[in-house]
Amino acid sequence: MNSDEIIQNYHDHINPGLADLLQLGGLAAVDDRAEGSYVWDMDGNKYLDAVGGYGVFGLGHRPPKVIQRVKETLDRMPMASKIFVSPSEAELGYVLSKATGYEYFMFLNSGSEAVETALKLARLTSGKQTLIGMTNGYHGITYGALSVSGRDFYKEPFKPLLPGVKIVQYGDIEALRNALDENVAAVILEPIQGEGGVNVPPDGYLRAVRKACDDAGCFLILDEIQTGMGRTGKLLAEEWEDVRADIVCLGKALGGGVVPIGAVGANEKAWQGFIDNPLIHESTFGGNPLATSAGIASVQEILDKHIWDNAYTMGTKLINALKSEAEKYPNLIKEVRGRGLLIGIEMAQEGYGLPMMGFMLEEKTLVAYALNNPRVIRIEPPLIIGDEEVEWIANAFSNALVKLQDLAKDLEV
Incomplete structure (x- = not known):
């Protein structure tokens, strides 16, 4: 053809x-x-x-070491039983935890699915309903991810979207502070907006957002799907301001450009909802051996080469x-x-x-x-x-x- x-x-x-x-x-x-x-x-x-x-x-x-690891997995066990523990899933969780400092991880099939998981986790653990996103933010085109994204052009045809969402001006810390109240479960934003036009926030903005979330008693979700894995000159873009989120979303480069994978990482406080309810959120193909093997090799290459x-x-x-x-x-x-x-x-x-x-x-x-x-x-x-x-x-x-x-x-x- x-x-x-x-x-x-x-x-x-x-x-x-x-x-x-x-x-x-x-x-x-x-x-x-x-x-x-x-x-x-x-x-x-x-x-x-x-x-x-x-x-x-x-x-x-086609990075050679990632390709080789995936080929080995393909020959041994490309899809897991979902009954036993997957060794590659456990290994990738360990590798990412050591590299990023986030204690717990769940592996999904895409960045959008990672965002959906992060939003559910924030609501589950906090017991609160309100979510705050940013103007020009982009977190994917699934229902929840679209709801917390910031351009009406993509949202209008699908309204009503997820209730309990506020959108505030990206880079404006006072706008965020004014939107925060006791009902907010989480604030979600990109450390640098990608689809929004590569918008770099003012210096100190992420630190101020972190403090505002702490003062309001809500979780901070950083969408590092595009900025993570070395893209901005740090392993995670949060490192530019020495900030740690409660929940982080990863994807894109995590699979080494060989197998699609998304991931959600979190600290123990934020992860508590999944600890208390271990079967409340699942994915048939999430964490499959092909994807997690690619992830292991990819992270190792990224770390080895700085x-x-x-x-x-x-x-x-x-x-x-x-x-x-x-x-x-x-x-x-x-x-x-x-x-x-x-x-x-x-x-x-x-x-x-x-x-x-x-x-x-x-x-x-x-x-x-x-x-x-x-x-x-x-x-x-x-x-x-x-x-x-x-x-x-x-x-x-x-x-x-x-x-x-x-x-x-x-x-x-």
Whole structure:
């Protein structure tokens, strides 16, 4: 089957609207293979993956040690009995606890499922009902996760959503303090907003949120699904302000880019609801041997390589290079921001986002715009990139800006 036939099948049987949008933006290619920081399409074109599966490929595509561990598990026991204790599940819990300091973990199938679990846990243990989320926050598109997310565009068609939810301004500690009362079970937020447009909060904000939650007697849930596992230059982004949540959500890069997995970690106080009710929340495929084996190998690789150090070093170089190019086009680019290898490029106009993706694709570089803020191009390459990849992305950005400038002039005529 050739590329055209595959795209037609996708249009006819999967998502017609998305297929049309991809073709309109010049993005209709078909994956064929991947290795490290690169992807090849079915026509043999090589691309630098600068979006990295929205943070999934922290270790790059097909990391050998993760692949090997999963292959061994596939040959031995790919799915557990669910009656006996799974050794890989227990081992991953131990490894993550030692690495992060959170005592208890539950493994799920996705980041959204991790968020759903965290919300249920907070309500169960606290006995309270109110949940507080943030403007432009993004925690997934399942019912509870969507309820505590912060963009109405995705929420309106599905209302009424989960009751007892308040949304406050991200980065505004006074807004949070004013929303807190004795009925709040938990506050949930991202240490840096990803889908919201790579929004880095003011210095001291996370510490202030931690104190506000302590003063109100509620739990703090940090969604580190995208920021965790080294992405921002620390193993967890909470470390930038020396903050510890009560409940943490992990996913994306945790599976090494090989098997999907989500995780919820918590301290003993927050976990008490699951200790008292050990069968109240379960998942048939959660914690399966393939996923947890991938998780073990992934965490070990991240820790052994101190991969967050490379993320910070290369991220600093890339941000500086992008800023240098952006300064030449103040009519096109409003701001370049981020931390580590979680980078956002805010376009001057929302309509520039999709064509900029297309122009970057023409330069053989994969990027994406943020779902909660389409004017922001998001860059999240594998954390293993080096100077060669930084230069590739910067050159692609420079060439794409020239094309976007020409398009902008044509639109003005």
